[in-house]
Amino acid sequence: MKELVVISGKGGTGKTSIVGAFAALTAGKVLCDADVDAANLHLLMRPRIRERHDFRSGHKAVIDEQRCIQCGDCLERCRFDAISASFSVDPLSCEGCGVCVHFCPTGAIDFPESLCGEWYSSNSRFGPLIHARLGIAEENSGKLVTLVRKQARSLAENLSVDLILTDGPPGTGCPVIASIGGASAVLIVSEPTVSGVHDLERVGNLAECFGVPVMVCVNKADLYWDAVKEIERLCQARGYPIVGRIPFDPAFTRSQVEGMTIIEYGDVPGKAALEELWEKVRLQLDRINQ
Amino acid sequence: MIISIASGKGGTGKTTVAANLAVALKDLDVQLLDCDVEEPNAHLFLKPDMCSGSEVFAEVPEIDENRCSHCGKCQELCMFNAIAVLPQAVLTFKELCHSCGGCFMVCPENAVMAGRRLLGKVEKGTRGNLHFTHGVLRVGEAMAPPLIRKVRATGNGHQVVIVDAPPGTSCPVIAAIRGSDYVLLVTEPTPFGLNDLELAVGAARCLRLPVGIVINRSDLGDRRIHDFARKENLPVLLEIPFDRHVAEVYARGDLLVEVVPQWHAMMRSLFEKIVSNLREWKQSQ
Numbered sequence: 001m002k003e004l005v006v007i008s009g010k011g012g013t014g015k016t017s018i019v020g021a022f023a024a025l026t027a028g029k030v031l032c033d034a035d036v037d038a039a040n041l042h043l044l045m046r047p048r049i050r051e052r053h054d055f056r057s058g059h060k061a062v063i064d065e066q067r068c069i070q071c072g073d074c075l076e077r078c079r080f081d082a083i084s085a086s087f088s089v090d091p092l093s094c095e096g097c098g099v100c101v102h103f104c105p106t107g108a109i110d111f112p113e114s115l116c117g118e119w120y121s122s123n124s125r126f127g128p129l130i131h132a133r134l135g136i137a138e139e140n141s142g143k144l145v146t147l148v149r150k151q152a153r154s155l156a157e158n159l160s161v162d163l164i165l166t167d168g169p170p171g172t173g174c175p176v177i178a179s180i181g182g183a184s185a186v187l188i189v190s191e192p193t194v195s196g197v198h199d200l201e202r203v204g205n206l207a208e209c210f211g212v213p214v215m216v217c218v219n220k221a222d223l224y225w226d227a228v229k230e231i232e233r234l235c236q237a238r239g240y241p242i243v244g245r246i247p248f249d250p251a252f253t254r255s256q257v258e259g260m261t262i263i264e265y266g267d268v269p270g271k272a273a274l275e276e277l278w279e280k281v282r283l284q285l286d287r288i289n290q
Numbered sequence: 291m292i293i294s295i296a297s298g299k300g301g302t303g304k305t306t307v308a309a310n311l312a313v314a315l316k317d318l319d320v321q322l323l324d325c326d327v328e329e330p331n332a333h334l335f336l337k338p339d340m341c342s343g344s345e346v347f348a349e350v351p352e353i354d355e356n357r358c359s360h361c362g363k364c365q366e367l368c369m370f371n372a373i374a375v376l377p378q379a380v381l382t383f384k385e386l387c388h389s390c391g392g393c394f395m396v397c398p399e400n401a402v403m404a405g406r407r408l409l410g411k412v413e414k415g416t417r418g419n420l421h422f423t424h425g426v427l428r429v430g431e432a433m434a435p436p437l438i439r440k441v442r443a444t445g446n447g448h449q450v451v452i453v454d455a456p457p458g459t460s461c462p463v464i465a466a467i468r469g470s471d472y473v474l475l476v477t478e479p480t481p482f483g484l485n486d487l488e489l490a491v492g493a494a495r496c497l498r499l500p501v502g503i504v505i506n507r508s509d510l511g512d513r514r515i516h517d518f519a520r521k522e523n524l525p526v527l528l529e530i531p532f533d534r535h536v537a538e539v540y541a542r543g544d545l546l547v548e549v550v551p552q553w554h555a556m557m558r559s560l561f562e563k564i565v566s567n568l569r570e571w572k573q574s575q
Contacts, residue, residue, distance in 0.1 A: 098392070136493050191541075
């Protein structure tokens with residue numbers, strides 16, 4: 001079983017458009033959207049949801065006015081300034097540590113588990129998709145990422161398919177760390193801009209921290225060749241294979257507006273580039289023994 | 291006045307708007323806070339003279355084995371599985387700790403000592419009279435919000451504070467935008483842009499903050515953002531059509547207000563619209 005996770009560091013470089021194209025180009029895989037914070041893959045896959053599950057994780061403190069004697073112990077102990085002077089808990093600030101619950105002398109603080117979002121098991125024209133929706137302003141995105149990846153893996157095992165394509169989140173923090181641990185390889189989608197180069201370097205460091213092999217593709221490569229060369233130098237120094245250079249093609253936006261992958265959209269430069277990219281990614285994946 | 295610039299979706303142009311807006315307001319006392327600590331980029335465009343930096347740590351427990359009686363109370367209290375009490379030893383998992391301080395409080399033997407975990411750094415600089423601060427999360431560190439709160443805490447005493455927020459809609463975004471006066475959402479007229487804009491509007495509304503919209507690459511999509519804005523009664527303050535030259539200037543790391551003449555006026559007018567929209571919003575409350 002192999003899992004390819006597509007990440008980028010910088011947001012908006014084209015992760016989801018690329019995963020969508022890969023989905024259209026290969027049979028026998030499970031798709032997984034690990035960008036639970038701002039999931040988009042379903043907009044291209046237009047899946048039919050088969051199963052819907054609550055995602056509960058963590059707890060939030062709730063003060064019961066009846067039992068509260070307003071002694072102020074919780075206010076003093078809370079490190080997250082989540083308790084107001086009138087003894088109510090701001091759920092957005094509550095970290096769910098339970099310190100106030102434990103020490104409250106009258107046991108006036110309840111600690112219910114939070115409903116943080118939903119996850120789905122769906123079918124699409126390109127095969128099964130596991131995706132999720134984290135509630136707005138919620139925490140525990142890392143745990144939801146771990147959950148959707150686990151579900152994708154068990155679905156792939158049940159269906160006896162040996163490939164998982166995972167659309168990852170931007171950044172380098174908790175959800176990205178949860179997305180790449182134990183993956184067979186990451187594909188970093190970079191762009192030839194000063195931010196793209198800077199963020200590639202950081203997210204490459206992160207993948208190396210976790211011992212996950214890296215390959216890199218450059219999107220919108222014809223926008224600024226100087227930065228493409230810089231990306232090439234960086235990749236060569238670090239031993240990251242460059243598996244593709246994708247031209248800027250407005251057809252990516254047009255196909256997205258139609259709810260299609262670029263592969264289905266017609267004979268455009270972006271399509272040819274993505275076909276070539278997928279061939280090279282495949283070869284790299286085959287080289288990785290797992 | 292604190293203006294947060296957020297988006298939901300990544301790569302829509304938050305940093306471009308934040309950096310160019312900050313520079314266009316030269317005559318005001320402005321501070322820019324780059325709160326996208328996972329991938330901070332504003333400094334690449336502003337190229338500020340950095341004058342100070344400090345490391346930021348989270349407080350984590352270290353167990354004094356000579357005092358510890360292995361009673362297990364700390365493990366029981368910790369909601370984050372950061373302490374495991376074994377018969378012969380106590381293991382602490384620094385990277386899981388949320389620094390709630392519960393283990394320090396609950397230990398009857400005073401055996402929990404203050405250790406620390408590096409979260410990243412906060413650096414300050416200036417560019418002319420523009421004040422700049424950003425946070426850089428240590429690569430490998432999972433928790434961005436405590437560092438974002440540190441960056442935010444430096445934002446006071448200036449006439450205008452501009453916050454460059456991270457993408458997404460979960461806890462790092464909330465940490466960046468809460469306490470601001472106005473949220474400017476930069477989006478693009480595509481299905482992904484709209485989907486994530488809806489979530490970002492939800493996050494701003496959660497905090498009861500007024501929202502304005504900037505549509506970037508406004509001609510590379512359709513009318514869905516306009517339709518949404520009308521339905522939700524949100525003002526569209528600026529539309530920026532796609533321009534290859536603009537994309538190239540950005541790619542090089544140059545400031546548009548310094549290279550493309552109309553950008554200066556565009557950013558000034560954006561600021562005026564924010565100010566007047568904020569005034570209207572306050573009156574309606």
